[in-house]
Amino acid sequence: MKPASFNYYRPSTLEETLQLLLDCGDEGKLIAGGQSLIPILNMRLSSLEHVIDINGLQELDYIRMEEGILKIGGLCRQRSLEKSPTVKEVAPLLSEAVPFIGHVQTRNRGTVGGSLVHADPTAEIPLSLLALNATAIIQSAEETREVPVEDFFITYLTTDIASTEMLTEIQIPVDALPKGYAFVEFSRRHGDFALVAVASLLDTDEDGTITAGRIAIGGVDAVPMLAHDAMDVLLGEKLTDALLEEAGNIAAENTDPESDLHASREYRQHLAKVFTKRAIRKAYERSQHKLGGGRNHDSGSQT
Amino acid sequence: MIQAAKHEKVLVSIRVNGKLYEEAVEPRKLLSDFLREECGLTGTHVGCEHGVCGACTVRVNGAAVRSCLMFAVQAADAEITTVEGLAHPGNRHPLLDALSECHGLQCGFCTPGILMSAAEFLEEHEEPTREQIKEMLSGHLCRCTGYKGIVEAIEKVAKSKRTGR
Amino acid sequence: MTGNGSIELNGSIEHVFHKLMDPEVLTECIMGCKSMELVGERKYRADLSVGIAAVKGKYDAYITVEDVQAPHHFKLVVHGEGGPGYVDAEGIIDLTPLDESRTQLTYTYQAEVGGKVAAIGQRMLGGVAKLLIGDFFKKIKKSLERGQQIA
Numbered sequence: 001m002k003p004a005s006f007n008y009y010r011p012s013t014l015e016e017t018l019q020l021l022l023d024c025g026d027e028g029k030l031i032a033g034g035q036s037l038i039p040i041l042n043m044r045l046s047s048l049e050h051v052i053d054i055n056g057l058q059e060l061d062y063i064r065m066e067e068g069i070l071k072i073g074g075l076c077r078q079r080s081l082e083k084s085p086t087v088k089e090v091a092p093l094l095s096e097a098v099p100f101i102g103h104v105q106t107r108n109r110g111t112v113g114g115s116l117v118h119a120d121p122t123a124e125i126p127l128s129l130l131a132l133n134a135t136a137i138i139q140s141a142e143e144t145r146e147v148p149v150e151d152f153f154i155t156y157l158t159t160d161i162a163s164t165e166m167l168t169e170i171q172i173p174v175d176a177l178p179k180g181y182a183f184v185e186f187s188r189r190h191g192d193f194a195l196v197a198v199a200s201l202l203d204t205d206e207d208g209t210i211t212a213g214r215i216a217i218g219g220v221d222a223v224p225m226l227a228h229d230a231m232d233v234l235l236g237e238k239l240t241d242a243l244l245e246e247a248g249n250i251a252a253e254n255t256d257p258e259s260d261l262h263a264s265r266e267y268r269q270h271l272a273k274v275f276t277k278r279a280i281r282k283a284y285e286r287s288q289h290k291l292g293g294g295r296n297h298d299s300g301s302q303t
Numbered sequence: 304m305i306q307a308a309k310h311e312k313v314l315v316s317i318r319v320n321g322k323l324y325e326e327a328v329e330p331r332k333l334l335s336d337f338l339r340e341e342c343g344l345t346g347t348h349v350g351c352e353h354g355v356c357g358a359c360t361v362r363v364n365g366a367a368v369r370s371c372l373m374f375a376v377q378a379a380d381a382e383i384t385t386v387e388g389l390a391h392p393g394n395r396h397p398l399l400d401a402l403s404e405c406h407g408l409q410c411g412f413c414t415p416g417i418l419m420s421a422a423e424f425l426e427e428h429e430e431p432t433r434e435q436i437k438e439m440l441s442g443h444l445c446r447c448t449g450y451k452g453i454v455e456a457i458e459k460v461a462k463s464k465r466t467g468r
Numbered sequence: 469m470t471g472n473g474s475i476e477l478n479g480s481i482e483h484v485f486h487k488l489m490d491p492e493v494l495t496e497c498i499m500g501c502k503s504m505e506l507v508g509e510r511k512y513r514a515d516l517s518v519g520i521a522a523v524k525g526k527y528d529a530y531i532t533v534e535d536v537q538a539p540h541h542f543k544l545v546v547h548g549e550g551g552p553g554y555v556d557a558e559g560i561i562d563l564t565p566l567d568e569s570r571t572q573l574t575y576t577y578q579a580e581v582g583g584k585v586a587a588i589g590q591r592m593l594g595g596v597a598k599l600l601i602g603d604f605f606k607k608i609k610k611s612l613e614r615g616q617q618i619a
Contacts, residue, residue, distance in 0.1 A: 001352055008313075008330035008376065010305040029522060037522070038372045039353035042333070043584050045552050046522045051330070055377055079366070103442025105357065105420060108366040109373070121592070155599060156592050157521035190441045193591060222595050258594035259469075353588070 003041035010053040014168070017054055018141040021164045024050040028163060031055075032075060033110035035102065036118045060113075060168060063087060068175030074113025074167045078125070079104070081112055090174040093181040093199060097128040100183070103191045113167045116149070119159045119223065122194040124185070126153065127218040129170060130226065131199035132177060137169040146171075153223035178203035178212050180287025182279040186271050188262070194219050195263045196271035200279035204287040208238045215279065220255035220272050227251040230276060239284045247280060248273040305376070315375050319344065320388030330376045335359040337375035338385060346386040346415050350444070357443035360416035361385050367420040386415035389422060396422060401459045407452035413445040421457050431461050469594045472576040475605045478612045481565040484573070485539035487612060488561065494531075497607035499600055500524070504531070516548060520596050525552035525585065539563060553583020559601070573608075577601060 011017040021028050027049035031037055040046045054060070060075035063084050070090050072081070081087055082098040101107055101115070101124045115125035116136065126149070134149045138161055149170075152159050161167060180202040185194045202213040213234060215227040230251035237243055252273035259265040307313045312327040319342055326341040333352075338344045338361065350356035352371045359371045362384040389396035398421055401407075408414045417440065424431065424439045436457050440450060477484050487493050491512060495504045500517035507513045510533040517526050527550035535543040540563045548555040557579035564572045581593055589596070 002333065002336070003331045005309040005329065005331055007309055008305075008307045008374075010376070012304055016304055034372055034374075034377075035354060035369075038333075038374075039588070040523055041331075042352050042371065043588060045525065045584060045588060046519075048522070053374075053377060099438075103357075104424075104439055105360055105367050105369050105442045106354065106372075108363075108368050121595075155520070156596055157523065190438065222599070258598070260594055261590045 001042050001044055003038070004044060004047040006048045006051045008051050008053065010056055012056050014057060014059065014139075015141075017052060017057065017166060018139060020050075020052050021166060022141040024052070024163075026163050028052055030166060032114040033077070033106075035106045035110040036114065036120070054166075065090060065174075068173065070172040070174045072112050072170045072172070074111065074169060076112045078107040078110045078112060078115070082107060091132060091172055091177075093132060093183055093201060094128050094172075096181065097124040097183040097199065100124050100185045100187075100194070100197070112170060116152075116170065117159055117161055117167050119153055119157055120193070121156060121222055121224060122197060122219040123224075124183070124194070124197060124218075127197055127216050127224040128183065128199050129172070130224050131201055131214050131216040132172045132174075133214065134173075135171045136167055137171065138165050139168045140165040150226065155222045177201055178214070178283075178287065179290050180204065180213075180283040180285075182282035182286065184275050184279045184282065186275060196220060196268055196275055198272070198275045198279040200276075200283040202234075202280065202283040202287050204284060204291065206291055208288060210234045210237055210239065210284070213283070215251065215276060217251060217255065217272055217276065220257040220268055225255070227254060227276065229254055234280065239281070244277050244280060248277040251276040313376055315379050317375065317378050317381060317383055319383045320385060320391070328375055330374055332375045333371050334361070334363075334373040334375045334378050334383075335370040337378075338370060338383070341375075344385050344387050348412055348415055350412065355444070356413070357416040357420070358413050360419045360443070362419050362423055365423065365426075367423040384419065384422075386418050389418055397460045397463065398422065398425070398456060401456040402453065405452040405456040405459060407448060407456040409447035413443055413447075417443050417445070417453060421460075425457070425461060425464070428461065429465060431457070433458070469581075469597055470576070470578045471594075471598050471601065472574070473602060473605065474572065474574045475609060476566065477571050477573055477609055478569065478616050479571060480568055481563050481571045482539045484563055484571045484612065487615075488542070488608070489533065493608070493611055497604050497611060499603055499607075510534070510536070516550075518548075518600065519552075520592075520599070523552075523585075523589070526550050527552075527555065529555075535560075552585040553581060556580045573605065575601075575605070 009020055029048050030052050032054055060073040062073040064071050078101055088095045115123055129149045136147045138145050178201040182200045185197040187194050197218040199216045203211045205211055213231055215231050218224040230247040233247050252269045255272050257265050257268035307330050312329055314327050316325045324342050335349050338347045348358040350358035354369045354372045360367050361370045363381050436454050491504045495501050502515045504512045504514040512531045514529045516529045519525050527548035529548035532545045544559045546557045559577040562574045566572050579597055
């Protein structure tokens with residue numbers, strides 16, 4: 001099918017864009033990579049009054065490090081993130097997550113900002129940015145505000161961004177983050193939407209004690225969620241099989257997934273447990289390896 | 304700023320396979336339809352129109368993209384390569400013969416999209432592993448071949464590029 | 469998909485029941501409902517604009533109130549058809565008095581969604597349905613609270 005007709009604008013500057021957003025109000029929608037929006041338009045699941053195409057705003061396509069903060073422009077293509085040596089060095093969680101996003105062909109157009117604002121509950125970028133404690137910079141013609149990604153998601157496809165606002169940058173405080181990382185995902189076919197995905201960061205000391213971390217789970221609720229309680233049982237402990245099992249159970253108990261055509265509620269909760277355990281173990285091993293210990297926790301069992 | 308009201312057309316100028324096309328179309332005109340209808344290049348196939356099958360894949364400034372997920376107006380001033388561009392006389396992409404030799408196509412519907420992705424892939428990977436090839440192909444649905452012949456064709460071309468044989 | 473829920477409302481059981489039967493209240497509380505017109509015995513026609521974020525669609529809906537056992541039980545049957553697809557839903561509402569000025573409302577629903585929106589949005593349908601239905605009852609609650617403040 002083809003989209004219904006709309007009023008089309010292609011601004012060349014950020015100022016023009018913000019003014020357009022203000023003028024169009026509730027009826028304006030930005031298009032960036034279009035990999036989520038155009039299918040919706042083609043299927044006529046949405047008809048838009050004003051489409052504002054921001055692909056001309058090259059100044060928003062960047063990746064740079066500034067004083068310990070990784071700054072990614074809203075229009076940065078997912079493929080650029082995937083190939084970036086800077087990202088691999090300072091935020092390897094993202095480098096591990098991005099290849100799970102769709103396919104190369106969609107990553108060539110899809111943007112980091114677009115994915116965050118679209119807020120699919122199973123999407124890799126919102127989940128990773130939640131784990132990475134990122135901040136979203138939101139601009140309108142009237143003001144600029146900073147929103148922690150932790151507070152950004154409201155429900156399915158809905159975030160704390162008004163129709164007159166635009167996400168221009170994502171900031172990740174990489175220097176302050178735990179160094180052990182893991183991104184794991186389960187889907188029926190490669191490139192499918194995840195049934196469940198887990199992003200984890202962990203810090204350990206030379207003893208093998210877990211000192212800090214974040215665990216984020218996607219696909220188990222209307223928005224990506226942080227597994228606070230699971231993380232709490234890990235803090236101050238060395239990783240053992242029993243502790244891993246406990247953390248996995250707590251993480252799964254705190255999820256509230258729906259049953260659907262692709263997976264039942266029980267199956268998603270089971271996946272949440274299994275993949276939380278895998279992510280924690282992987283992040284733990286990587287953290288230990290970075291310290292030069294290369295120590296594994298005491299178990300060889302596969303879960 | 305470019306702008307157009309509903310049902311209003313804009314002049315879109317796109318270079319496809321080295322040739323310049325200038326046509327007036329509505330902004331909602333998909334690149335896939337522009338290539339097939341305005342440019343007459345029907346090698347690019349339209350399968351699902353919501354970005355899952357990959358049959359419509361073309362290269363925009365070298366990058367393989369789903370042309371059903373782009374408006375023609377967004378490709379203005381870009382260099383597009385379609386499957387027709389792989390078969391210029393005297394400049395035939397080795398994948399075309401390799402695919403045929405390895406039985407990598409039957410109905411041929413998915414083939415143009417796969418060729419474009421594979422062309423980009425081969426430029427970026429000198430010694431691709433089977434895993435990498437399969438990963439690149441994951442964005443393409445083929446109901447006929449079972450993918451085996453396609454993977455072999457790509458391996459064959461990669462190898463002959465390396466060894467010159 | 470199926471679901472259930474429960475909410476505490478301000479008002480006596482008779483008052484709450486009366487409110488739920490009022491088409492003006494329903495128009496106000498059903499998300500995206502522009503208007504409701506009576507087209508038969510306890511049967512209404514409504515134009516609904518329903519969805520989440522940019523994925524909103526227009527549905528031509530028929531809402532019937534059945535199995536009325538005043539003031540503690542009734543069934544709502546909804547059939548909606550529109551561009552994005554169709555919806556067939558049934559909700560059973562039970563009211564229990566908590567005291568003279570508070571009532572407990574419990575609901576169960578089952579819904580079938582078909583068409584494009586179901587094909588593309590399968591993985592979010594259950595959650596969105598829960599959200600929209602929850603939203604309806606929250607609005608009912610607010611409407612009752614407002615009524616109390618004026619009264």
